[in-house]
Amino acid sequence: MLLRNLARDVRWLALLACGGLLALGGPSGRAWGQTPAAAEKPIRMAERSGPATSSRPALTEAQPNEHPLMPALRWAKAGLRDIESLKDYSATMVKRERIDGKLNDPEWVFVKIRNKPFSVYMYFLKPAEMKGQEVIFSDGKMWGHGTGIRKVFGTVPLDPTGPIAMKGNRYPITEIGLVNLVRRLIEVGDKDTKYDECEVKFFPEAKINDRVCTCVQIIHPVPRRNFLFHVARIFVDDEMNLPVRYEAYEWPEKEGGPPELVEEYTYLNLKLNNGFTDADFDIHNPNYGFKPRK
Numbered sequence: 001m002l003l004r005n006l007a008r009d010v011r012w013l014a015l016l017a018c019g020g021l022l023a024l025g026g027p028s029g030r031a032w033g034q035t036p037a038a039a040e041k042p043i044r045m046a047e048r049s050g051p052a053t054s055s056r057p058a059l060t061e062a063q064p065n066e067h068p069l070m071p072a073l074r075w076a077k078a079g080l081r082d083i084e085s086l087k088d089y090s091a092t093m094v095k096r097e098r099i100d101g102k103l104n105d106p107e108w109v110f111v112k113i114r115n116k117p118f119s120v121y122m123y124f125l126k127p128a129e130m131k132g133q134e135v136i137f138s139d140g141k142m143w144g145h146g147t148g149i150r151k152v153f154g155t156v157p158l159d160p161t162g163p164i165a166m167k168g169n170r171y172p173i174t175e176i177g178l179v180n181l182v183r184r185l186i187e188v189g190d191k192d193t194k195y196d197e198c199e200v201k202f203f204p205e206a207k208i209n210d211r212v213c214t215c216v217q218i219i220h221p222v223p224r225r226n227f228l229f230h231v232a233r234i235f236v237d238d239e240m241n242l243p244v245r246y247e248a249y250e251w252p253e254k255e256g257g258p259p260e261l262v263e264e265y266t267y268l269n270l271k272l273n274n275g276f277t278d279a280d281f282d283i284h285n286p287n288y289g290f291k292p293r294k
Contacts, residue, residue, distance in 0.1 A: 067193040068200035072216050072234070076186050079241065083178050088114040088276040091267040092125070097170045098262050104168070112280055113177050119281035120176055121288075134289055137173045138281040145290050155283055155290045170263055181243060188228060197222055208245050209268050212238045223251045230259050237270070244270060 063070075090113070096106045108126035113119070120137040124130040132147035142158045142165065158165045160172045175184075192198055199219040206215040213235040220227040228248075235245035245266045249259035283290035 068198055069189050069193050069218065071202075072200065072218075073186065073189045073193070075236075076182050076189065080179070080182050080186065083182055083242065084115065086115055086178070087273050088112065089178065089270060089272045090274055090276075091270040094264075094266040094268065096261070096264045098260070099168055099170065103261060111176075112274075112276055114276050114281065115177070115179060118174075118177075119276075120173055121281055122173075132289065135173070136281055136283055136288075136290070138278075142173060143283050143290065147289075178242060181246065185234065185243075192218075192220075192227070195224070195226055197224065197227075206235055208235055208237075208266065211244065213244065214238060229262065240270065240272070242270070244268075 091111060093109045093111050094106055095109065097104055105127060107124070107130065110123040110125060112121040117139070118137075119139075120135070122135040124133040133145065135142065135144040137143075137160065142160045143155050144158055145155045160174050166172060197220055199221065201217045203215040203217065206213045216234045216236065218229075218232045218234075220230055223230065230251040231247075231249040233245070233247045234243050236242065237244045245264075247264045248262045250262050252259055279285050
């Protein structure tokens with residue numbers, strides 16, 4: 001029994017470290033007591049029939065004799081400075097990842113992100129066994145606490161890239177956020193432009209939780225050592241002109257089979273420039289459930 005309890009507690013500590021390549025933050029006010037919006041509605045996509053309207057480069061098909069990824073890369077590079085200029089943002093993040101070959105159940109987390117200095121607050125909403133757990137990353141340090149019987153451990157310091165924090169997670173909390181997402185997309189896209197075997201399509205009117213988005217779908221038909229995924233989809237909110245969902249799939253295990261989901265992140269109720277202060281990323285905040293050790 002003792003060994004089973006110890007294993008469970010180690011798993012809890014790992015869950016506290018739930019990071020994500022795309023994490024944002026959510027509703028304003030005392031959001032730690034709120035429940036997220038209903039699960040995003042089925043995604044509807046139709047191929048683009050005309051150019052997008054945006055102050056940034058349009059998400060349209062490539063010009064003759066250029067790599068099909070170039071329009072998306074131009075958009076990402078032009079928009080990176082705008083995203084870096086955001087002071088902070090919040091959202092309800094819905095995360096699903098495949099770890100060691102197993103696709104985990106979705107996790108719902110309310111998140112606050114501040115770009116400078118980089119700071120993160122997370123409040124777990126779903127599943128039920130995780131509800132109420134909190135994590136803070138600030139000033140290079142990470143802290144977390146559990147709920148129920150696990151709360152007896154109090155506020156626990158964690159190494160963001162250590163084995164406990166990384167157990168059950170694809171990425172450390174230090175890689176969370178819009179800026180890191182777009183930088184990573186640019187890095188991978190730049191590498192992929194050196195190779196052929198890349199199909200890119202743009203779909204307008206793709207709905208994420210009733211938000212109108214443009215979906216960029218990238219397909220590498222044949223598995224190659226230089227490609228990180230078989231299919232990737234990036235959903236860009238048309239009004240905010242920000243990426244709000246990312247999906248990546250591996251090649252099917254059997255020929256003709258469905259692609260295997262590797263990672264999926266959706267950001268609902270995205271709110272920008274909330275005016276977060278140091279108190280929003282402080283374990284001594286009385287609105288949070290941390291109990292710092294004396």
